[in-house]
Amino acid sequence: MKTIQGVIFDMDGLLVDTEKLYYKANHIAAKSYGIDYTQDYYMKLVGISDADTFLIYQQDFPHLSKEELEEFVQLGYKEVEKLFEAGEAKLKPGALELLTCLKAEKIPMVVASSNLRRYIDLLLETNQIAHFFADIVSGEDVKRAKPDPEIVNQAVAKLAVPAANILMLEDSKNGVLAANQAGVPVIMVPDLIAPTKELKEQVLGVFESLTDVKNYLVSYR
Structure with a gap:
């Protein structure tokens, strides 16, 4: 040393x-946008930047507009912040x-x-x-x-x-x-x-x- x-x-x-909490938060947020956000799907995004993740969202969820995807991302942030504040991390x-x-x-x-x-x-x-x-x-x-x-x-x-x-x-x-x-x-x-x-x-x-x-x-x- x-x-x-x-x-x-x-x-x-x-x-x-924290990783399981990010999945939990996004899974909750996804329900409001008709997104099938499984744990296997989340695993593909682990370690990828937020900017690159958003590009993947645009490819994988073409039924949603850019504005709707941005709302989904922000809702995910709000959900995970609740978990952090509750001391779950x-x-x-x-x-x-x-x-x-x-x-x-x-x-x-x-x-x-x-x-x-x-x-x-x-x-x-x-x-x-x-x-x-x-x-x-x-x-x-x-x-x-x-x-x-x-x-x-x-x-x-x-x-x-x-x-x-x-x-x-x-x-x-x-x-x-x-x-x-x-x-x-x-x-x-x-x-x-x-x-x-x-x-x-x-x-x-x-x-x-x-x-x-x-x-x-x-x-x-």
Whole structure:
């Protein structure tokens, strides 16, 4: 851990168990628009930017106008915000222990999430972990979503240390690809989708939980 001078955390599916809530919210919203929004359909959209998801909606639901699709998306946001405010988005196993360990080692941490800033703040605050992070980069701070490295590059700049001395923690393929392009070593903790053999070759390791990540880092202290 001595060589690590900063850690970048993804949020959804990595720090906080949110993916099932996004599905639940969109499933509820879809009923008002005659959309058959199944879990299998949602799985195809995991890790895709909001802009690209909207384009897919336009292709898959041609019976709806652009305005109706925008209303559907906004209704989904409202439904998921209700779930977040109700405290249904829990920390992933080992998250608090890892954050506490890194803080004890005085290693600065930054969140780099494609989510909206208000949701990032809400999730960090409701789970009482906001104080662990020196800064946040949201999807609203960048022009291009992961796998573009822009969000990672911004996080590196906020940490103000060499990219090679930073560790990124990700749960998705696009996050891993973004880290690689930014020259930041990355560990993957898969959430809903298991990594391919090719993706496994692009990470320092694949772990089942953040507890395993903590144990791995401590072993190299």
